[in-house]
Amino acid sequence: MQIATPYLMFLGDVPDRLAAKTAYGIVDWRPEWCVGQTRLPGCAADLGIPDLTIAEGVGRGARTLIVGVVNAGGVLPPHWIATIVEAIEGGLDVASGLHTRLGSVPAIAEAATRHGRQLHDVRHSDQRFDTGKGTRRPGRRLLTVGTDCSVGKKYTVLALEKGMRARGLDADFRATGQTGVFISGRGVAIDAVVADFISGAVEWIAPAADPHHWDLIEGQGSLFHPSFAGVSLGLLHGAQADAFVVCHEPTRTTMRGVTHPLPSLQEVIDLTVQLGRLTNPEIRPTGIAINTQALEDGEARALLEKLAAEHGLPATDPVRFGVEGLVDRLVAEFPA
Amino acid sequence: MQIATPYLMFLGDVPDRLAAKTAYGIVDWRPEWCVGQTRLPGCAADLGIPDLTIAEGVGRGARTLIVGVVNAGGVLPPHWIATIVEAIEGGLDVASGLHTRLGSVPAIAEAATRHGRQLHDVRHSDQRFDTGKGTRRPGRRLLTVGTDCSVGKKYTVLALEKGMRARGLDADFRATGQTGVFISGRGVAIDAVVADFISGAVEWIAPAADPHHWDLIEGQGSLFHPSFAGVSLGLLHGAQADAFVVCHEPTRTTMRGVTHPLPSLQEVIDLTVQLGRLTNPEIRPTGIAINTQALEDGEARALLEKLAAEHGLPATDPVRFGVEGLVDRLVAEFPA
The missing domain is CATH 3.40.50.300 (P-loop containing nucleotide triphosphate hydrolases)
Incomplete structure (x- = not known):
């Protein structure tokens, strides 16, 4: 999994700071990758970076919309979907830490296919690994x-x-x-x-x-x-x-x-x-x-x-x- | 995962005994569950139990067709699909140890839905587990x-x-x-x-x-x-x-x-x-x-x-x- 940077941080309308813990961690350690945040009405978290629309984020060079939040049960709230689709239509990839796979939401899957954008589900791995070999390697x-x-x-x-x-x-x-x-x-x-x-x-x-x-x-x-x-x-x-x-x-x-x-x-x-x-x-x-x-x-x-x-x-x-x-x-x- | 017994063993046309190792293990330890075997022309393995058609297997009370074989890469050979579909149409569930998920084959998925049969992919688990608790339990x-x-x-x-x-x-x-x-x-x-x-x-x-x-x-x-x-x-x-x-x-x-x-x-x-x-x-x-x-x-x-x-x-x-x-x-x- 290789996520294109920089990021536009999407916080949805999470009810508190804790729900956006992942997003705070990203801004703490990679401020240079975070061009801004997109929040929905009622959002109680604030990363302290510029509030941007999707179009503004794209304008500042963002390449991936990061859904760096935790929701009850890790489920994607239906009223967040429109923003994610808008991001895809604007040319962004999307990376999410929710349990719900982005591609399992038809509107998101269709938009990604139509616009040739990547969807990254950080909690899921479709990558095939070899079993470990235990052979010493340099470095x-x-x-x-x-x-x-x-x-x-x-x-x-x-x-x-x-x-x-x-x-x-x-x-x-x-x-x-x-x-x-x-x-x-x-x-x-x-x-x-x-x-x-x-x-x-x-x-x-x-x-x-x-x-x-x-x-x-x-x-x-x-x-x-x-x-x-x-x-x-x-x-x-x-x-x-x-x-x-x-x-x-x-x-x-x-x-x-x-x-x-x-x-x-x-x-x-x-x-x-x-x-x-x-x-x-x-x-x-x-x-x-x-x-x-x-x-x-x-x-x-x-x-x-x-x-x-x-x-x-x-x-x-x-x-x-x-x-x-x-x-x-x-x-x-x-x-x- | 609860697999209905007894079993009808499907060997496809595996090239040798080793490819049917799982099936031999089942017959060794649960002979009373194995009503017979279904083999395609060219199959080089023989479990030493009656050769049955799907209909005969159903007639002897089989409830699940077991695909207990390993193929190169764990892939389901396309020419096995017809037999699996026939089993579903005959009223059997299907359980497979292949990497290919049974449900990923449209003909199999459709037949299972149409006839209300279970598909078990033993190598895959959709079951949700809790994390271990380490609390002592009786037994x-x-x-x-x-x-x-x-x-x-x-x-x-x-x-x-x-x-x-x-x-x-x-x-x-x-x-x-x-x-x-x-x-x-x-x-x-x-x-x-x-x-x-x-x-x-x-x-x-x-x-x-x-x-x-x-x-x-x-x-x-x-x-x-x-x-x-x-x-x-x-x-x-x-x-x-x-x-x-x-x-x-x-x-x-x-x-x-x-x-x-x-x-x-x-x-x-x-x-x-x-x-x-x-x-x-x-x-x-x-x-x-x-x-x-x-x-x-x-x-x-x-x-x-x-x-x-x-x-x-x-x-x-x-x-x-x-x-x-x-x-x-x-x-x-x-x-x-």
Whole structure:
């Protein structure tokens, strides 16, 4: 899936900011791709970018209308269809993160066929993958892993991409989730891939590259999460990670959606190394990323210091304190 | 997916026995469900059951035509369509293990709609699953695990089902692969399930049951296989296995489709216990099943004795020497 940029962001009439979380993530990380937003009357989200009609968006060079919103049940509300059809008629492709396939709506499918436009359903994958082979491939790869879902794995690799590029390193974010695919304009949501092809899909997402090139792969779930550990393991094996950063949210007591307690950082480090060795015997931890949003500044700093000392690894909150320490460690461990 | 029995087996004109492997598996394990076979001119496979026309099959009570064959690329040959349509017109449902969806062939789809018959595509799943919850559920569950793919995991649970039922135990085979689904008439091929729902699908396949009831769950892949370990882990977590039997083929040197060496039986036992504890802290190995087909009788017996002594577990070749020892161990470890 390769989504043409730049984007015109379509928010429909979502009732709150949370429903447009994906769109906010795109604007946060790729402001240069977002020419403006198109909103319907009643829309309660505002991305803080220019409000444009479809025609204005096209005029500013947009190539894809992004339906970057979540609706109840992931269903496309019928009163959004006219805007999407108008976008297609105006010459835009459309990319959506809804469960409803764009092509399953006759008016949208017909317009796309008539005007030769692409429809991208980020939650669905019609791409055929090979099964993973586990054969070592050149290029360096870093994976974020976690004590749970939603602990900052995507944010951490995106911050690393920015920080590493600022230091002149050759690094690319590699998306494995829906929001990430919009942010990178490429990739596949692993949760749309059939089970047998998880590691193969990751081998495709982060393919062989120059020996000093870094792929920064968005992790998913946790090896300790009873719902998603299989996905996390397939991701780890497909990534053949040279390095990994452990992500954690310190106030959480049980893993999301289940009653299981969170594993410790050390447990995650140990199991990631143990299982990751199957496809990369050199795998090693290179840092810790903590979401300290719920902590006071002093508390946050004290926690990071403690964890860094305990594990002998740089520890940071990428949002609050940046990723300098994480990049320093990568540069030191993997010299150019 | 619930496939109506009994079956009329359709072999098309497959060029050899191997292409009809699924059909042979069904006849081996569910002869009472197979009223006969329908073959086209040139078919090189023979299930050893009566050759019947569609009308004769219907006359003998068949309710589903099983397309239990593999063709190059899993594609439905156009000259098979007429027979499938004839079956639908005769009142049969159709279940297929091909990649081509039955419903994607207009003549088949139209006939099914017209006659109100079910089409089952075992390789595809339109069923919605919840994500796995990892919550302990009543009932006993045994899972087969392996040093590799295709080492006898399905055969072992099927032999256990037979052996345990013969001893008056309440046990059901639970399919997770295509052939298994035909054999049980129910279940889902895990390789048709989207990655996020592997463990959830297994929780659905082997749901809460009477405390003394055994679900015998067909394992897939290997925790050590770089292509499929994620699937194996999701299966293990979803199964919440109380007991597991390790399956192995002793002459294999690398895992199927990759260049990785096979793990040892002890490595498989240790990792299965370590990772399986997440959803069942009581998980334990209860036996070893070896495919000794490539060994002389004396060699086979010597190997099994050696492995049994080494691991303190009953070791057998379920095909050659039965599953008595495996059942004895289960009865001893899990008294009624």
